[in-house]
Amino acid sequence: MATMVAIACIALTACKKEEFKNPECDIISAWVQGDEYAACFFQPSQMHIDDIPSTTTELVFTVRPASSHRLPVFFTVSEGATVSPASGSVQDFSAGPVTYTVTSEDDAYSRRYTVYMRPPEAPVTISFEHVGTAVQGSSRYHVFCEINANGDTNRIWASGNQGYAITQSNATPEMFPTRSVNDGYVGKGVCLTTKDAGPMGHLMNKPIAAGNLFIGEFNINAVLTNALKSTVFGMPVNKVPTRVEGYYKYMPGAEFTNAQMQVDPNRTDEANIYAVFFRNQDDEGNPVKLYGDNVMTSPCVVMKAQVASLPATAEWTRFEMNFEGGAVDLQLLANYGYSMTLVFSSSKGGDAFEGAIGSMLYIDEVHVTYEN
Amino acid sequence: MKKSLFYIASILVAAAMPSVVMGGILGDNFGLSLRAGYSIGGTSPMGLPPTISSIDAFRLTPSFCVGADASYSTGSCWGIAAGLHLENKAMNTDVTVRSYHMEMNQGATHISGVFTGHVHQEVTEWMLTLPLQATYSVGDKLTLRAGPYVSLLVKKEFKGVASDGYLREGDPTGPRITIGDTPETEAPYEFSDDMNRWQFGVGIGLDWQVFGPLGVTADLNWGLTPVFPKDFKTVEQPLYPVYGTLGARYTF
Structure with a gap:
C-alpha cells in the first residue's frame, strides 16, 4: 500500500520518463576468433583477454613473432556502446598497435584502446628510470614501465596507487605509497611507503596501505570488497628465471599496528621481496591468474624466491634471492605457458593490513638472471 | 531531540495564546483551531530521471504535523488563514539507480562519481x-484554502x-569499483549539513467541519525551493519536498 502511494506520488510528478542511455564505454573482453588464426598464437588460451580492468587501455595479445599480422579482434563492450574499427574486422598489426575507439550509447563519452600483437619481453635489468604520471580524479601518481628492445613501452609494473588514489583529493605523486625518487642507487629509484589509508580505509577495516610494486596488473574493481583480488600477478615468460638481485634501503615505521589499528609494541615492521614462477593455464588449457590471496599457495606455482631477511638500513645494501621449486615443461615454456612476477612491499603483512605507518623500502638496479 | 520537541511545542502554544486573546477582541469573524495530522510524500526530483530505474521500497516514517491556525473571514465567502505548524517531512526509500551521480563520504574523505546499484535513502526534516x-x-x-508557506528546518x-x-570514480569512464552489501564494503554518505535551512512552497487544503468543533483537514504542500542549495552538485537533480497531510482539527 505504502509503495502504491509512493509510486502514485512520484508518478504525479513524472510526466514523461526519459529512456536511459548507458554512458559507459569499456572494452570488457577481447579475443581473436577463427581456426585460421590459431597458428598465430602459441596456445589457444592466448587468443582471449578476459576481465579487462576498467583502468586498462592497452591490450597485449601474445603472438608468435613471425606470425601473420592481419587479425580480426572481437570485443565485448559496455551495453549499447559501439566500437570503431568494428569488432571482428580484420586489421593490420604489422606496423604496430591498432587503436580502437569505443563510444557510449548516450554518445557523451568515448575511450581509446590500443591493441598490441607481440610476444612479451621479460625484464632483465630493471633500473626504474622510466616513470610516467597517471592522473586519477584530482590526484596524480607515478607509474613505472620498461622499454622493449624495439623501443615500445612495456607496462609490466603495477602498484596499489590506483586504490590509494580513490581516497585522496589533490594528492601529488610524493604523497603516494609507491613513487619514483631521484636519489636511487643509480639514477632514479623506487620508494615504497606504508601509509594511513584515511577514514574510508579505517571504516572498511583497511586502515593502512603498504607501498608495493609488482609485475602484473592492479584491478581496482575489488579494492573495497576483496582487496586481495585487486593484485593480479605475473606476465608470460618463455625462459626460466633463476636469480634476482638488486639494492635496497629499509627504514621500518615506529609503531606496528594490526588490521584494527591496535599497536603491538613487540613487533617491528619488515619489508618483503619475493618472486613467483607459475603455470598460467590449467590442465584443460584455461587461463589461470594468481591474486594476492593465492600467489604463494596456488597449485600452479612452480618455483618461488624470497629474500630471507632485509635488515633495516639507511644505506643502499645488496639483496639477492634464488628461485627454488619444481620441474618445468620445456614445451609449455616455449609457448609462454608460464608467468613470472616480482613483488616489492614496504610491509610484509600489508596484504592483511598489518604494518607500521611510515615504513619505507627503497629499491633500485634489480637484475633478473634466466637459465640459458 | 525530545527536549527540542518540547521546546518547539511550547513555542507553538505560546504563539497561539495572543491569537486567543485577539479572537476575543475581533469577535465572530475570527477563528482559531488546533490541528494534528500525518503526512505521506517524498523529497524527490520533479519527474523521475532515467538514472533512477526503479523504486523498490517506500517505508512509512513518523511524519507528523501539529499546529495552531488563526483565520479571519471578511463576512463573505472569502477570508485569510495563517498558522504555525511543527511538522516532519521524512522519507525512507530504497531505489535502484544506473549511472546516478553521487558522492560517498566518510570524515574528510570523498569518493564522487556515478553509481549503479542499490541506494537506501533516509530524509528527516x-x-x-x-x-x-x-x-x-x-x-x-x-472551507477551501490555498497559499504559500515558509518553513524553518530545526x-x-x-x-x-x-x-x-559499482561506482565509476569521476565520470562513467573512470575506475570501476565494486561496492558490496556488507557493512564493511558498502558505501555510506551523509549530506545533512548541506541542506537548506529554509524552505518555501505552496499548499492547497480543505477543512471539513464534521461534528461540532471537530473536523478533518487535508493538505497538499508542494515545495518550490529544492532541499539543497543550487551550488550543491553532489545529488544529481534538485529535490523538492512534496507531501500530503490528513488530519483532525478542533475549532474554538
Missing part, C-alpha cells in the same frame, strides 16, 4: 512552518547507503 492562505467557504462546513538529516553495485 523537522520544521516550523508558517502557512499564509486565502480561504473560501462552501456552505457552513467546508532538524535536518539526509543520509543513506549505496550498496550492491
Whole structure:
C-alpha cells in the first residue's frame, strides 16, 4: 500500500520518463576468433583477454613473432556502446598497435584502446628510470614501465596507487605509497611507503596501505570488497628465471599496528621481496591468474624466491634471492605457458593490513638472471 | 531531540495564546483551531530521471504535523488563514539507480562519481512552518484554502547507503569499483549539513467541519525551493519536498 502511494506520488510528478542511455564505454573482453588464426598464437588460451580492468587501455595479445599480422579482434563492450574499427574486422598489426575507439550509447563519452600483437619481453635489468604520471580524479601518481628492445613501452609494473588514489583529493605523486625518487642507487629509484589509508580505509577495516610494486596488473574493481583480488600477478615468460638481485634501503615505521589499528609494541615492521614462477593455464588449457590471496599457495606455482631477511638500513645494501621449486615443461615454456612476477612491499603483512605507518623500502638496479 | 520537541511545542502554544486573546477582541469573524495530522510524500526530483530505474521500497516514517491556525473571514465567502505548524517531512526509500551521480563520504574523505546499484535513502526534516492562505467557504462546513508557506528546518538529516553495485570514480569512464552489501564494503554518505535551512512552497487544503468543533483537514504542500542549495552538485537533480497531510482539527 505504502509503495502504491509512493509510486502514485512520484508518478504525479513524472510526466514523461526519459529512456536511459548507458554512458559507459569499456572494452570488457577481447579475443581473436577463427581456426585460421590459431597458428598465430602459441596456445589457444592466448587468443582471449578476459576481465579487462576498467583502468586498462592497452591490450597485449601474445603472438608468435613471425606470425601473420592481419587479425580480426572481437570485443565485448559496455551495453549499447559501439566500437570503431568494428569488432571482428580484420586489421593490420604489422606496423604496430591498432587503436580502437569505443563510444557510449548516450554518445557523451568515448575511450581509446590500443591493441598490441607481440610476444612479451621479460625484464632483465630493471633500473626504474622510466616513470610516467597517471592522473586519477584530482590526484596524480607515478607509474613505472620498461622499454622493449624495439623501443615500445612495456607496462609490466603495477602498484596499489590506483586504490590509494580513490581516497585522496589533490594528492601529488610524493604523497603516494609507491613513487619514483631521484636519489636511487643509480639514477632514479623506487620508494615504497606504508601509509594511513584515511577514514574510508579505517571504516572498511583497511586502515593502512603498504607501498608495493609488482609485475602484473592492479584491478581496482575489488579494492573495497576483496582487496586481495585487486593484485593480479605475473606476465608470460618463455625462459626460466633463476636469480634476482638488486639494492635496497629499509627504514621500518615506529609503531606496528594490526588490521584494527591496535599497536603491538613487540613487533617491528619488515619489508618483503619475493618472486613467483607459475603455470598460467590449467590442465584443460584455461587461463589461470594468481591474486594476492593465492600467489604463494596456488597449485600452479612452480618455483618461488624470497629474500630471507632485509635488515633495516639507511644505506643502499645488496639483496639477492634464488628461485627454488619444481620441474618445468620445456614445451609449455616455449609457448609462454608460464608467468613470472616480482613483488616489492614496504610491509610484509600489508596484504592483511598489518604494518607500521611510515615504513619505507627503497629499491633500485634489480637484475633478473634466466637459465640459458 | 525530545527536549527540542518540547521546546518547539511550547513555542507553538505560546504563539497561539495572543491569537486567543485577539479572537476575543475581533469577535465572530475570527477563528482559531488546533490541528494534528500525518503526512505521506517524498523529497524527490520533479519527474523521475532515467538514472533512477526503479523504486523498490517506500517505508512509512513518523511524519507528523501539529499546529495552531488563526483565520479571519471578511463576512463573505472569502477570508485569510495563517498558522504555525511543527511538522516532519521524512522519507525512507530504497531505489535502484544506473549511472546516478553521487558522492560517498566518510570524515574528510570523498569518493564522487556515478553509481549503479542499490541506494537506501533516509530524509528527516523537522520544521516550523508558517502557512499564509486565502480561504473560501462552501456552505457552513467546508472551507477551501490555498497559499504559500515558509518553513524553518530545526532538524535536518539526509543520509543513506549505496550498496550492491559499482561506482565509476569521476565520470562513467573512470575506475570501476565494486561496492558490496556488507557493512564493511558498502558505501555510506551523509549530506545533512548541506541542506537548506529554509524552505518555501505552496499548499492547497480543505477543512471539513464534521461534528461540532471537530473536523478533518487535508493538505497538499508542494515545495518550490529544492532541499539543497543550487551550488550543491553532489545529488544529481534538485529535490523538492512534496507531501500530503490528513488530519483532525478542533475549532474554538
